Amino acid sequence: MKKRPNDFSLVKFSSMSALNTDLYELTMAAVYFERQMNERATFSLFIRSYPPNRTYFVSAGLAQAINFLENISFSAEDLAYLESLKMFQPDFLTYLERFRFTGDVRAIPEGRLFFVNEPLLEIEAPLIEAQIVETALINILHFQVMIATKASRCFQAARGRQLIDFSLRRTHSLEAGLYVARASYIAGFAGTSNLLAGRLFGLPVYGTMAHSFISSFDQEIEAFRAYADIFPERTIFLIDTYDTIAGAKKAAQIGREMAAQGYNLAGVRLDSGSMASLSRRVRKILDEAGLSRTKILASGAFDEYKIKEVLDRGAAIDAFGVGTKMGVSADAPYFDMAYKLVEYAGREVLKLSPGKTTLAGGKQVWRFYDRRGKFHHDVLSLKEELIPGGEPLLQAIMEKGKVKVSLPSLEEIKRTFQDDFSRLPERFKSIDLEVSPYLVRLSPELRKRQQKLVREVRKKELGES
């Protein structure tokens, strides 16, 4: 191990570096290279099981995954590092120097709903390429699907109230904060507090004020007045620094002063205490001051469960700032997403590891709707099958390493989500009740081929007859 100073100014993180991968991807690639095993391989990326309380998944992250595949390469520094490991032959390093992704990609578009075992994405590429991109592809898609799915649950629980992403301080890295803002926007959030996400994705940005703002003034009411002076058209007072009800009364006083000058106090924010009863008392104080247009925003440990609970208890809350628990998907901070070889050099393959048996071959997902336009069931078929009456979900996105479609805007993706979500039967939208899983059938052809292949593999590898 080369010793280097613990100097972060040397740490230049590049999301396009092909070193965003596990060592084993490169040692396997080196063996393939040496053996000239670089025929076309199909890998399928899917989720193996439902995390607690989940009954569907929201596709998200594809634009980033595609961008990664278009731009992945080994920089001079990356190659020098690999050489320094003294594990790889010079001709393999020369190959890596020219490494680009040249494969085909099919995927379920962002914003669409999908289910367990359905491939979110399939890659067909020379084996070495498809292997090296594995780790980053899972990393990118896993995170955004997980967050979009979590956000959609908050969207369901909020019953039309506005949701704002407040999670940046607790996301797992600053980069993660960007993708949380994007994925939650897709799945029903109105915007984010994250300014860099606002800049990079064109998302609406929102904000209020912090407790430190209040306490940096000698008195709370001075802090309110100072803020209203500068931002009279977008003021939301944080009212719980010392006492929420006392704070609400001061906010109402400044709200009346603002009204006298022709301005509307946009809102107040509650950040602690018993939200249902406090919000009703604060609503009364505001209404009695003639501030019925002033909204109540609540923040503090909200997620789908707490949103549902306070609304069930009659909270007078118009908008939620949703932070930590959405931004880390706290009740399910990882999904069981896998990226598995299903075909190599024209030969279908699978693994038989206990509980992790894979389905061989490239695939398509077909969705069937009932007469009211709601999802009825899906069929998982071999890629080349045609299943009459079904809507095929995987679309060709890249061919020979180039993007072949024009990617939808974030607004379009958001509409896709809303349309799909409105077609999902209500029983799958419960945030805390157990329901039988959505029906995903295997096509008869897929089932037949799978049974045949399992028998063949067991015979070949385990000597069974």
Place this chain on the structure above:
Amino acid sequence: MKKRPNDFSLVKFSSMSALNTDLYELTMAAVYFERQMNERATFSLFIRSYPPNRTYFVSAGLAQAINFLENISFSAEDLAYLESLKMFQPDFLTYLERFRFTGDVRAIPEGRLFFVNEPLLEIEAPLIEAQIVETALINILHFQVMIATKASRCFQAARGRQLIDFSLRRTHSLEAGLYVARASYIAGFAGTSNLLAGRLFGLPVYGTMAHSFISSFDQEIEAFRAYADIFPERTIFLIDTYDTIAGAKKAAQIGREMAAQGYNLAGVRLDSGSMASLSRRVRKILDEAGLSRTKILASGAFDEYKIKEVLDRGAAIDAFGVGTKMGVSADAPYFDMAYKLVEYAGREVLKLSPGKTTLAGGKQVWRFYDRRGKFHHDVLSLKEELIPGGEPLLQAIMEKGKVKVSLPSLEEIKRTFQDDFSRLPERFKSIDLEVSPYLVRLSPELRKRQQKLVREVRKKELGES
């Protein structure tokens, strides 16, 4: 909202951008600027409560936080974006153009253990600067402390067995994967599978092979032989693709072939099934083939709980690949870390929000040891106090925006952790038993001042006498 294409090639994430913050930090800053409220402020960063099963925290992330403070700025694109929001006055934007962090920083060095309510870091800076850096500072320190703490629990559970970070595919973003590799290395891991982390931090890198490697060959044993040919000195066979015991026998066969050529099969990896019994059966197969030096590595949903369980059940496992559950701190994916104003313009401040009352004033933490050199208790004091017999934990790191100390290497930080961890009494190292919290006393002076200030604030803000 400006509509922009959903084109990720436009998304240039910069971890040094001052836009890695919440909108409200800038609206508050704009008010301070307009009011010329930019006196020195002290902010204290600490954790408010213990997450489930945690009894201590491991300091980590300081090198990155410092690097952020040294380099934070608004780029031309950042400023153009802020201008496009039409919220900020030109003179404030001009101020931001020249924005740099010029404050002082004191902190508990990386690798040391600390406890609830103890400031991990304190910032003393002009109010605007201290406010704008809040979000990123919490983001950076929260994540690495959480991961180092989780990793230290795996280290404890593993009782000397080697641990490797395998989490990159499930960390929340690629950037997060880097910091997981670093933080887990500090807290007892031997290395990582993450190549970019290996390059950037000089960490040892490890790897084995994937199921896809096995299934891309016509037969499992061919895959083993091909790998051993290319990497005879660092071969670890994955043996569960079809059947673990059948795989172990094939691995033993190749191991014998390797031995005949003077090579040692480094290891085999188990990735599914009942680990305790399988590992003993595999150990027997290897031993009977004369491969007693071949190690058994296990992976698959390991964390401190599963490591403890399989070792309690007599597993013959020499090393663990620890992935997802460590890399997302699955049983506690967020900590309640706060960054609070405690002093402004020489005036001590606090907030009284229910359950979130803060302690006013800049602080120091003093550690006391018993006669055997073990931690006895800590004392939290005002910054200017001297507590005889205690070891002060917060050290001056930055002055006027510049780093004033030479930061330790990662190896030194790892030793600091190991030394501190060996001095933590055993009862705090249980991974699943409830224990009374480690004793953190408030100094009499801190307690007296706090009581006085609470009375004053309640009187001023709530009219209490």
